[in-house]
Amino acid sequence: MPYLSRPDPDPKPMDCRILTAALKLFVNHGYHNVSVHDVQKLADVSIGSIYKHFGGKEGIAKALHERLLVEMNEMVDSVIAQDLTIIEKCNHIIELLFEYTETRCEIIAFILHANHTEFISSKPPICSAEPFQKIRDMVQLGMDSGEIQSYDCLVAASVIFGGAFRLIHMRLDGLIDRPLPELYDQLIDATWKGMKIEDDSVPQKLASNE
Amino acid sequence: MPYLSRPDPDPKPMDCRILTAALKLFVNHGYHNVSVHDVQKLADVSIGSIYKHFGGKEGIAKALHERLLVEMNEMVDSVIAQDLTIIEKCNHIIELLFEYTETRCEIIAFILHANHTEFISSKPPICSAEPFQKIRDMVQLGMDSGEIQSYDCLVAASVIFGGAFRLIHMRLDGLIDRPLPELYDQLIDATWKGMKIEDDSVPQKLASNE
DNA sequence: TTGACAAAAATGAACATTCATTCTAAATTA
DNA sequence: TAATTTAGAATGAATGTTCATTTTTGTCAA
Numbered sequence: 001m002p003y004l005s006r007p008d009p010d011p012k013p014m015d016c017r018i019l020t021a022a023l024k025l026f027v028n029h030g031y032h033n034v035s036v037h038d039v040q041k042l043a044d045v046s047i048g049s050i051y052k053h054f055g056g057k058e059g060i061a062k063a064l065h066e067r068l069l070v071e072m073n074e075m076v077d078s079v080i081a082q083d084l085t086i087i088e089k090c091n092h093i094i095e096l097l098f099e100y101t102e103t104r105c106e107i108i109a110f111i112l113h114a115n116h117t118e119f120i121s122s123k124p125p126i127c128s129a130e131p132f133q134k135i136r137d138m139v140q141l142g143m144d145s146g147e148i149q150s151y152d153c154l155v156a157a158s159v160i161f162g163g164a165f166r167l168i169h170m171r172l173d174g175l176i177d178r179p180l181p182e183l184y185d186q187l188i189d190a191t192w193k194g195m196k197i198e199d200d201s202v203p204q205k206l207a208s209n210e
Numbered sequence: 211m212p213y214l215s216r217p218d219p220d221p222k223p224m225d226c227r228i229l230t231a232a233l234k235l236f237v238n239h240g241y242h243n244v245s246v247h248d249v250q251k252l253a254d255v256s257i258g259s260i261y262k263h264f265g266g267k268e269g270i271a272k273a274l275h276e277r278l279l280v281e282m283n284e285m286v287d288s289v290i291a292q293d294l295t296i297i298e299k300c301n302h303i304i305e306l307l308f309e310y311t312e313t314r315c316e317i318i319a320f321i322l323h324a325n326h327t328e329f330i331s332s333k334p335p336i337c338s339a340e341p342f343q344k345i346r347d348m349v350q351l352g353m354d355s356g357e358i359q360s361y362d363c364l365v366a367a368s369v370i371f372g373g374a375f376r377l378i379h380m381r382l383d384g385l386i387d388r389p390l391p392e393l394y395d396q397l398i399d400a401t402w403k404g405m406k407i408e409d410d411s412v413p414q415k416l417a418s419n420e
Numbered sequence: 421t422t423g424a425c426a427a428a429a430a431t432g433a434a435c436a437t438t439c440a441t442t443c444t445a446a447a448t449t450a
Numbered sequence: 451t452a453a454t455t456t457a458g459a460a461t462g463a464a465t466g467t468t469c470a471t472t473t474t475t476g477t478c479a480a
Contacts, residue, residue, distance in 0.1 A: 014430085030328035032242035035465055046431040047467080057466065087406065115325065118240035125383035149405050151396045154386055155377065159400040162372030167365065173335035176364055186361045190369040194404025195359050196297065224456095245439055256457045257441085267440065 015053045017043045019067070022060045027109040031061060031119040061120050068111050069129055076131040086142030091188050093135065094164040098180035101168050109172050112165065135161065163187055225263045227253045229277070232270045237319040241271060241329040271330050278321050279339055286341040296352030301398050303345065304374040308390035311378050319382050322375065345371070373397055 012020075021043035025034040036057050040047050054060045079092050101108045116123050126132070139157045142148035148156065164187060170176045176183075231253035235244040246267050250257050264270045289302050311318045326333050336342070349367045352358035358366065374397060380386045386393075 030325065032240075033328060036467085037465070040432095047433095048431055048469085049429080051467070052429070113325075115240065115323075118243065125385065127380055127383060128385050146407060149400060149403070149407055151400050152393060154380060155373070155393050155396045155400060156405065158376035158380070159373040159397065160405055162374070162376035163365070163369040164372070165376060166368035166372035170337055170364060170368070173337060175335065175338050183362060183365050186365045187369065190359060190361050190365060190404075192404050192406040193359070194402050195366065195370055196402040197356060197359055246441085247439075250458095258443090258456055258458075261441070262455075 014045055014049055015063075018045060018050055018053060018060065019064055023064055023106050023110060026061070026064070026114070027106045031114070058120060061116075062123075064110060065116060065120060065123065068107050069131070071107065072111055073131045073134075076134050080134065080138060086138060086145070086147050087192065089138060090135075090142075090160055094161065094187070095181070095184055097164060097168060098184055101171055102179050102181065105172065108168060112168060113172055160191060163191055224255055224259055225273075228255060228260055228263060228270065229274055233274055233316050233320060236271070236274070236324070237316045241324070268330060271326070272333075274320060275326060275330060275333065278317050279341065281317065282321055283341045283344075286344050290344065290348060296348060296355070296357050297402065299348060300345075300352075300370055304371065304397070305391070305394055307374060307378060308394055311381055312389050312391065315382065318378060322378060323382055370401060373401055 018039065022034070022039045025038055025042060036047065036050060039057075039060065040050060043050075050056075050060070054063055075096055076093065079089050079096070082089065082092070084092065097108065111126060117125055136153055136157045139148065139160060140153045143150045143153070143156060148160075150156075151159075167176065167180055167183060167187065171180050228249065232244070232249045235248055235252060246257065246260060249267075249270065250260055253260075260266075260270070264273055285306055286303065289299050289306070292299065292302070294302065307318065321336060327335055346363055346367045349358065349370060350363045353360045353363070353366060358370075360366075361369075377386065377390055377393060377397065381390050
């Protein structure tokens, strides 16, 4: 071994290497199209190590699911803790999700795009996970305080965040070729103001009796 | 074979039996968790027949994808052809999707919920399929004609339909236990009017002269 | 500092199982 | 009788998992 050989160029802990490789493969090819051997090759570790650390293929997925959900949860918590109106908090969450979609798209893809129930046994669907529940609670709060129009909580949350999720989905699918943050202002505007143009010429109050 | 034997109790054409069984299994367990043998057993046909008719597992998925997309396409076409405003057409599509979600949820689940790219090779993601493109074209028309607020077309379509898709998603995931049509009115109202209460602490009808 | 040794971690060939697919014979139909 | 369709056992490739072996790490006495 030569004196001047570089020190280990990739000293990251093994479990981290495995998870990083698995995340990339799962997101790009889908969980079921990735073999443990694929992960092993990309992570440059042995099969045995994977079984030592995670107990198997599903174990990798579970660990990823847990860690990424924690990250998402922290993000939501930090926004909720800020001193903002409910509407501003909602917007900020969307803003952060859009940024993540550009800079750490694999995380977003795994958390929002994948059908975990298809490969992680006995995990509830992602939208019933903690951070999503917290978001709905926040929306409910906004309705109680009169800041947001009152509807069934699930309807309200769906309307507020549905457009954002849809855009993220299409961006990940390659249907949108602009970075999402460029669309942020339009989305926020449309979501809160509504998509209808109030029949001009006629004053609002007259036109809106359905 | 006895004289009085019942005539074939299930005279549906074989390919139809196969597709029906496959759809049910794919939606309930996920494509990759279903084996050809599972389909064969539920459809009560032989393995050979499946390969004769569809050429293999992926062939079944492709056929399902095609036929269901045709159905969806026809639905969209029929709505677009009606003599309605653009907004009414959008609403009607949502209304029909909600009905389908209750009465033919497997179709909706397969078309909207599944990641086809993960098991159908060389199929573009579903949101770039014909009916979805037609919907976006319709939205663009509404913006051009001044009926709908003008935004980037993808943003506009996402805001208008994002809430509905989100609710369908949650309904299929079991997070919503009421039939979606019960939420239709609220959703439509929220989508077009927007979620913000114009502050002023003034009664609703007066407060909305934006 | 060196060497011996025990504990822990990593390795990867071998194994066992699953599952898509094939193929020939039997059944059905024309 | 010929042609077509169906049946399902057999096949083999893919892949999740195990485990005996090797390598590394940490400890301590000389």
